[in-house]
Amino acid sequence: MLQSKYFVKTSKTAPADADSVNAQLLTRGGFVAQQMAGVYNFLPLGLRVLTKIQNIIREEMNALGAHEMLMPALTQKEAYEATGRDNLDILFNVQGQNDAQYVLNLSHEEVITPLMQKHVFSYRDLPVAVYQIQNKFRNEPRAKSGILRGREFNMKDMYSFHTSEKNLDGFYDKVKQAYFKIYDRLHLGDRTFLTYASGGSFSKYSHEFQTLCDVGEDTIHLCDKCRVAVNKEIIKEQKQCPECGNEKLKEHRAIEVGNIFRLGTRFSEAFDFSYTDENDDAHPVVMASYGLGPSRAMGTLVEIFHDDKGIIWPENVAPFAVHLVGIDLDTKDVAQHAHNVYNLIQKKGVDVFFDDREDASPGEKLANADLIGIPLRLVVSKRTKDKVEVKRRDQKDTNLMSDAEVVRLVSA
């Protein structure tokens, strides 16, 4: 992709209302633009990152045997009256024609439960798991922290349906493993911890996935032995690790990057959703829900992977694999060399962003590359002669390589 033709404008300064590092750097780097507090536009560069995160999540959900579908934002309010969630402060109300009352879904239990009721009748139809990647709407009193806590935000939500708690247990554990695979692929695995949280009426615990981060709005208490944590609700009741009893838990700030929750029969009973067993006896379906927000994950990555110059994207989610910066492009030989390197890399099927702009200074271009944060930077200039200067965004040293060496490096 030629940067001169790409719709991206970076900025040296962040908008006054950017209240967090992720809002500042993502806005300055041309990834997002705030529409209003808690609502963001994803610009082309930002959509590339968001899509890569969504695809990693999608692959791991599909590997679990879950089926992707798509539910609407708009739903009749009656569905929320059935579950008693119609008076939640964070539920957005929408007025339809002829006094019809709608809401914007804040999660999708009220949609998926009656929907599965039309498709699941007997034990032979269970277990089944479905998920979607869609936007949620929450009337937050105070939206904050950039794309970490929004009024409209992207969410992967999965729902699983089972004949019994025991049947649910096996799947619930597999989802835990799938979530850690996702965090590993997002380069968050080594600082993300399974965290015990309140379980509601159907189980002792639910589970959060908390990523250590100094600016996180949550506090967790970590057991170094078991590498699990408890959240601040749980620590009030039991000041010890739920797995080994260790009482020396360490307090950390963290960002909640996922949660999984046994719903039990809370929603199936509200909608009278039951299945028949081998003897034709009816039982309420046992449910669980599993959330993981791609846009929040994107904000978390920026909070963790940045320096004073800009973002440092992990490879799996970077908008491009390579940022080729052309300097002295008004010199014919240099321009030819830079375009040649660009073509060679493109032929290898590697995503390369080529700063071919003629109206930006070398200093601007290099600062721009640091801000955008693509993992590998290549510079072609008069000074590099027939070589290419190679620098990783997360390292200080540079190397000079031949074109052939560069091609081998990027296609490795």
Place this chain on the structure above:
Amino acid sequence: MLQSKYFVKTSKTAPADADSVNAQLLTRGGFVAQQMAGVYNFLPLGLRVLTKIQNIIREEMNALGAHEMLMPALTQKEAYEATGRDNLDILFNVQGQNDAQYVLNLSHEEVITPLMQKHVFSYRDLPVAVYQIQNKFRNEPRAKSGILRGREFNMKDMYSFHTSEKNLDGFYDKVKQAYFKIYDRLHLGDRTFLTYASGGSFSKYSHEFQTLCDVGEDTIHLCDKCRVAVNKEIIKEQKQCPECGNEKLKEHRAIEVGNIFRLGTRFSEAFDFSYTDENDDAHPVVMASYGLGPSRAMGTLVEIFHDDKGIIWPENVAPFAVHLVGIDLDTKDVAQHAHNVYNLIQKKGVDVFFDDREDASPGEKLANADLIGIPLRLVVSKRTKDKVEVKRRDQKDTNLMSDAEVVRLVSA
């Protein structure tokens, strides 16, 4: 994909409120489920079709050099006050915290115009085109015709920005061509016509793309010579072809499957969005918008490509390329043969849906395959012995082929 493990339930009867062929067949086939009037869930099979349509559109928009981005559904009402669209009956109002007034975007001019204003300053930044594939919300008094006219529906909307009407013209024509490429790829090209419609204050005409269909809610008047049409607004003023003057126009029912519209400076002036020319003089930016709804295209395809047994998907958008139906699977040899054919086709990277269910009769399975409408049906049964029965959904005759011939056919 094994049908026994897939989340799809077909039905012999349509729900009472299914008011159109597309609602009936898409619901019966397990593609969609109505949430409320004008709002649909896309089930796994339906999401596969919708995604294929979206990707065809995406490829042709990218080929135009347009940049994909993603705008929100929720927007501050002030933006619509600036353009005078805040009192439209079909605009959904949403109440925020502390008396904040939001709306759900019915199109995105009020979002994209101020957004581009932050990125476009001079003639050097123009022309530029951006698009998104996102849901729109319209408070329709009467939602109808299944997924053809909804309250929440999927839309590709592109916006282009230019220094002058003349500069816009060239791009506008390229978009016309791109739209016809899309309709060709959707197998709608031969019955879709460029249709002259009212242009608003900035040009004599806008353009609709109308697909001939007896149940369409629009009426168009077609010139057989030029293969263009005029819509019913235009025919009141001029009873002739705008291209050749032909007065013998033929009346047809049609579905509007796209529209492109010169916005001129209507929105740029509302937001005071101007660019500076070579002499540093400021001018309002000239804009156009280009809509094409993937979910409406999906409904249109069903209205056109079906028979009394079910849907007949065109190959490019079919949920799977091949429907393999296993019959007599309780006979070991037959089951082995069917699974062998399934594996051979999968190895070729072809999407195959394998009806491996043991609790459905042969009649049910064949009726089910006709309803779902995958283009190529393969049957393996006792009767086919070591051969496979091959039938195209849009043809009556069947052939017996060897496994090797089948593999060659599906991977051609």
